[in-house]
Amino acid sequence: MKLKSVLFCITVLVALSAFSQNDTLVIANGDRIIGEIKKMERGVLTIKTSYSNSDLKVKWKKVSTIKSIESFLITASNGTRYKLDGINSATANEIIEISDNNSVINISDVVFIKPIKDGFMSRLNASVSFGYNFTKASNLSQLSLASNLGYTSDYFSVGATFNSVRSNQDEVEEIQRTYGELSFNYFLKRDNFLIFQSEFLSNSEQKLQLRITNKLGFGKYFVHNNRMYLAGAIGVAWNNEDFYEALNNNRNSGEAYASLEVNLFDFNDLGLVSGVTTYPSLTEKGRVRTDFKIDFKYDLPLDLFVKIGLNYNYDNRPIEGTSYDDYIIRTTLGWEL
Structure with a gap:
């Protein structure tokens, strides 16, 4: 009985860990990174992964697509600020879909990304x-x-x-x-x-x-x-x-x-x-x-x-x-x- 409980707890922890790693980046060279986006500012995106002890830093201009179901605050180069639930980019023209109003932003025009799911500290x-x-x-x-x-x-x-x-x-x-x-x-x-x-x-x-x-x-x-x-x-x-x-x-x-x-x-x-x-x-x-x-x-x-x-x-x-x-x-x- 104890063994089953331990296995159940391990399964739950693994599932929760996998759930938290739900953001996907595809780099210009085709490499794929799965993890948790921490922020993007000053041309550098920071992402936490399960296979690295420290956060990875990727130059934003090297990112070709990005997908996430989390909530984010995004700022475009023209000063427009978006608060949205989930972002999704299309490979063909490298855009981010703003699902709440059916508008799009070129990836190159995004200057700031911050997840807001963690509240004040984030x-x-x-x-x-x-x-x-x-x-x-x-x-x-x-x-x-x-x-x-x-x-x-x-x-x-x-x-x-x-x-x-x-x-x-x-x-x-x-x-x-x-x-x-x-x-x-x-x-x-x-x-x-x-x-x-x-x-x-x-x-x-x-x-x-x-x-x-x-x-x-x-x-x-x-x-x-x-x-x-x-x-x-x-x-x-x-x-x-x-x-x-x-x-x-x-x-x-x-x-x-x-x-x-x-x-x-x-x-x-x-x-x-x-x-x-x-x-x-x-x-x-x-x-x-x-x-x-x-x-x-x-x-x-x-x-x-x-x-x-x-x-x-x-x-x-x-x-x-x-x-x-x-x-x-x-x-x-x-x-x-």
């Missing part, structure tokens, strides 16, 4: 990276931290970013730079979006104890495909600055802003993200601020990566006794979800 993405340097001379030590957390829903996304650098040296005052960002994007038709961002910055070079900038704007993806994203935004901002007590000077200002960001990712394991934002003041005549960033990332096995980044900010009318600009170059090793 829509999260996160990364964290660390860097540390130490020099015997003057006991110089430097610690870097960079992290991101995001959530993507059917019609909006929420993200948070935190970067910090601390440098200590004998007989020298601590040097620090901390940056954080909270953002909310609401997706509109034709690859347009509304955006709200709240940023904070603190750095010792410009004697900034805290700068908080709240922004509201309208943005658009000019290019949105499986090789790169190029997006721009314009809007208004409110800037609140507190400086170190020794300066005894704080200020607030209204600003306009314009930004441009590019994300390149279909270059083997190398990726690049760069952006620039300019803030011409509306309340302080002649004042202009500019923020610039660029990050190079090299993907390693096991979802690890190495990142080299530069952040630079400039103010043509800084507070008296402080620097016009500040920048940080950092190298970190990290992991992403």
Whole structure:
């Protein structure tokens, strides 16, 4: 009796395992992969299989057909977003059928796929990276931290970013730079979006104890495909600055802003993200601020990566006794979800 129970349990487990492996890919060379689609973004599809200890990553441009009965969130290159139950592609013309409204999308026009059967956790993405340097001379030590957390829903996304650098040296005052960002994007038709961002910055070079900038704007993806994203935004901002007590000077200002960001990712394991934002003041005549960033990332096995980044900010009318600009170059090793 016990033996029959054990055999029954094994049979059920095997059946459940087989049921979960119900997504099928056919690659351009004819190879077939059966497993569970985890996501497709930035030109790479991730699929979990029963015959590999780690998830397989396949370039999306190498996929000729895809079939699944699961629920997915799909984004096309024109910005249209679909929430559908099951996808099925035809071999002849490489299209995905949207069964709920009898429409189709070319596979090459699909830029994002995310299964939504797992609820909240399936829509999260996160990364964290660390860097540390130490020099015997003057006991110089430097610690870097960079992290991101995001959530993507059917019609909006929420993200948070935190970067910090601390440098200590004998007989020298601590040097620090901390940056954080909270953002909310609401997706509109034709690859347009509304955006709200709240940023904070603190750095010792410009004697900034805290700068908080709240922004509201309208943005658009000019290019949105499986090789790169190029997006721009314009809007208004409110800037609140507190400086170190020794300066005894704080200020607030209204600003306009314009930004441009590019994300390149279909270059083997190398990726690049760069952006620039300019803030011409509306309340302080002649004042202009500019923020610039660029990050190079090299993907390693096991979802690890190495990142080299530069952040630079400039103010043509800084507070008296402080620097016009500040920048940080950092190298970190990290992991992403």
